[in-house]
Amino acid sequence: MHAGEVLLRLRAVRKDYGALRPLRVEAFELREAETVGVVGLDSAAAEALVNLITAATLPDEGQIDIFGAPTVEIADADTWLRSLDRFGLVSERVALVNELSIEQNLALPLSLDVADMAPDLRGRVQQLAAEVGMTSADAERPLSAATADLRQRIRLAKALALDPKILLAEHPNAAVPRQAAGRLASDMAAIAARRRIAMLVLTADTAFARAACARVMTWQPSTGSVTLLPWWRRSSRRPGSAAQP
Numbered sequence: 001m002h003a004g005e006v007l008l009r010l011r012a013v014r015k016d017y018g019a020l021r022p023l024r025v026e027a028f029e030l031r032e033a034e035t036v037g038v039v040g041l042d043s044a045a046a047e048a049l050v051n052l053i054t055a056a057t058l059p060d061e062g063q064i065d066i067f068g069a070p071t072v073e074i075a076d077a078d079t080w081l082r083s084l085d086r087f088g089l090v091s092e093r094v095a096l097v098n099e100l101s102i103e104q105n106l107a108l109p110l111s112l113d114v115a116d117m118a119p120d121l122r123g124r125v126q127q128l129a130a131e132v133g134m135t136s137a138d139a140e141r142p143l144s145a146a147t148a149d150l151r152q153r154i155r156l157a158k159a160l161a162l163d164p165k166i167l168l169a170e171h172p173n174a175a176v177p178r179q180a181a182g183r184l185a186s187d188m189a190a191i192a193a194r195r196r197i198a199m200l201v202l203t204a205d206t207a208f209a210r211a212a213c214a215r216v217m218t219w220q221p222s223t224g225s226v227t228l229l230p231w232w233r234r235s236s237r238r239p240g241s242a243a244q245p
Helices: 043-053 077-084 102-107 119-131 136-140 148-160 178-195 206-212 230-236
Strands: 006-015 023-031 035-039 061-066 087-090 166-170 198-203 215-219 226-228
Touching (some): 006 198, 023 043, 023 226, 102 136, 119 136, 148 166, 166 178, 178 198
Parallel strands (some): 035 215, 166 198
Antiparallel strands (some): 215 226
8 A cells, every 4th residue: 555645646537639549547546755657658648648647738538636636626827837846747848958058958947047057056957967867077068969868867857856746757768778778767766766756657668667666557548447567466465465366
């Protein structure tokens, strides 16, 4: 059992998003400090789900609660923006500015004055860079010189900048070489544990999900069911417990 507060709850959700079938989620919960990987959503479905979770869009049917309140009750832009600050998003959709250095890109969630950073801002940026596994030399490089792995770490640092309650990752390893992806998964797991934040990883790579998250689930597009993978249920049984059908 997970005793933490429920931060995210989806029930009987249905959303048309231009695919052959609508996005369905029968039931799903994410609790405080819980890390869950979900496999089975392609990039378009993952984007649609993240948009629903962050209340960028609303479901056609069903209910989504974030931080204890239904998304349909968000009444104005200011309230939505405040709720959005409680999410950190790791996604290819997060824009990076090629004309800036990596360090300046990391500073953007904290300040728009990145040309001549104040000492306190630079210190905060250096902390974020170190937290996601960057060296000081990495941070000083131009963004145009960043590898695929480093670009995702930049997005991870930007996602953490405002101290979110939930980290949402859309196919974070899709463009990252396998060896580097393994290190990225381990670092994400360590960061979530250290910060005690909830993390939802949407990926097609079960191995990545296993390395990053404490629980791994699978999504069935036809029904919307989200269930623990069979091998995960077996490995999670206590010694001596009866096998489940």
